[in-house]
Amino acid sequence: MKKLDPAALSERENYKFLTGSIIPRPVAFVTTLSEKGVLNAAPFSYFNIVSSNPPMISVSIQRQHGNMKDTARNAEAQSSFVVHISDESYVKELNATAKPLPPEESEISLTNLTPVNSEKINVPGIKEAKIRMECVLERKVTLGETEEGPSCDLLIGRVVQYHIREDLYEDGRIDAKGLAPVSRLAGNFYAKLGDVFELKRPT
Secondary structure: OOOOOHHHOOHHHHHHHHHHHOOOEEOEEEEEEOOOOOEEEEEEOOEEEEEEOOEEEEEEEEOEOOEOOHHHHHHHHHOEEEEEEOEHHHHHHHHHOOOOOOOOOOHHHHOOOOEEOOOOOOOOEEOOOOEEEEEEEEEEEEEEEEOOEEEEEEEEEEEEEEEEOHHHEEOOEEOHHHHOEOEEOOOOOEEOOOOOOOOOOOO
8 A cells, every 4th residue: 555644745736635535526616796786606516414403514615825715605695505415407508617716707708507486595506407406594604724824614504495306206205317417536537326235234
């Protein structure tokens, strides 16, 4: 086994090792609203479930030179955000929103995606996503002190409303193949759902 000390690696080398090893990663497509009413949208692959009771999810947003990204800043200011599950039907549009824009410009303007009002929060979601979750900000945790300042903002959102395309949900189960989720690998690569197999948990 090759041995690598993270402390001896550059930030880029650590990034490449982690994103190349921890795969596939689900992609959260997150919308937030600025204080001036601009709809921000961006994909994040540092994303997972925190708890089912109450339902909570996490999104880790990396800072740039110690500076917060618009998504984290907006989520904190509004105490809410919307997480969409990325799927094959709009992955190219989603990728377009990864382009860096100033806070006064909406990434949605780079796409053909359609904003739709949420029911329980003031942040709009995106109509094209097959699953979206309205979240209130349970907690924002600043982590990873570096010479430039903190390295990331961990958003923990409590889900207050689910939206799912009707044909994908039956008897409390989601049709994974119908959802056709996409996940992130390293570099510019994504993955589709692929083969599915079952292993029963020991009792």
